[in-house]
Amino acid sequence: MTLGAAYGALASGVFVWALLVSRLRAKSWQTKGVAGAIHEGGATDLSPNRIGLITFLGVITSLFALFLTAYHMRMMDGMQHGDWERFPVPRILWLNTFILMLGSVAMQWAKSAAATGTDAQLRGRLVTGGILTVAFLIGQLMAWRELAASGYFSPRNPAVAFFYLLTAVHGLHVLGGLAVSARTLIKMYVPAPKAVDVRQIVALATIYWHYLLLVWLVLFGLLLST
Numbered sequence: 001m002t003l004g005a006a007y008g009a010l011a012s013g014v015f016v017w018a019l020l021v022s023r024l025r026a027k028s029w030q031t032k033g034v035a036g037a038i039h040e041g042g043a044t045d046l047s048p049n050r051i052g053l054i055t056f057l058g059v060i061t062s063l064f065a066l067f068l069t070a071y072h073m074r075m076m077d078g079m080q081h082g083d084w085e086r087f088p089v090p091r092i093l094w095l096n097t098f099i100l101m102l103g104s105v106a107m108q109w110a111k112s113a114a115a116t117g118t119d120a121q122l123r124g125r126l127v128t129g130g131i132l133t134v135a136f137l138i139g140q141l142m143a144w145r146e147l148a149a150s151g152y153f154s155p156r157n158p159a160v161a162f163f164y165l166l167t168a169v170h171g172l173h174v175l176g177g178l179a180v181s182a183r184t185l186i187k188m189y190v191p192a193p194k195a196v197d198v199r200q201i202v203a204l205a206t207i208y209w210h211y212l213l214l215v216w217l218v219l220f221g222l223l224l225s226t
Contacts, residue, residue: 053204057211060173064215067169068222071162075226078158085159087152089143089223096139097220100174100213103132107181107202107209114202119188122202126181129209133178140171159226166219174212180205 078084106129113121147153147163154160184201 049200049204053208057208060211060215063169064218067166068218071166071222071226074158074162083156083158085152085154085157086226087147087150087157087159087163089163089220090146090150092139092143092146093220093223096136096143097216099132099136099139100216103129103136104209104213106132107206111202111206114199122198123185123188126185126202130178130181130185133174133181137171137174137178140167143167163223166223170212170216170219173215177205177208177212180208 075084106125110122110125110129113125144164144167147160152160180201184198184205187201188198
């Protein structure tokens, strides 16, 4: 059973990564008929940014797949030996999940604004996404405090340790996405910025944001069920 869960987690990670690669190969931020976009034989260009994101998402997917596998194996072992103690997840995680969903929607709107809207619309939607992201991270810190103040907290409980580990690793990746959004805003204020570059960055950042939302939903579901 443990081995099956390990292979299942790894297979799921590879599947998600493959879907993301196929999505990244589709240049949704470019208009049709752009010279040089498609080479003879149907091969498409892969910019350094997209290659970097594909590689990065592959690493993240493998990382979280291993974390989920370790979580399941440790839980099964802990239940067998009696040191795994379940605890109710902090209620604020429900609100945090909703906030992260709104942040993902804001980034999708920003992608649309980058393609067809004005710079003012794009800046406003990026700022909105950034504010929601900060709110999510603050909410995660509040969840840590809520758990620490509850009667269920114990540093010797592996379930608590995994809670902090999983939420911390996910939060660090969210913080990285926030840094990219901030950099994009700064880039827009540089004299004569290249519009195509901004569209590409926003499109890739949106995919990354949706990916982080998917990862969090998996982690949140795991915490709720175990």
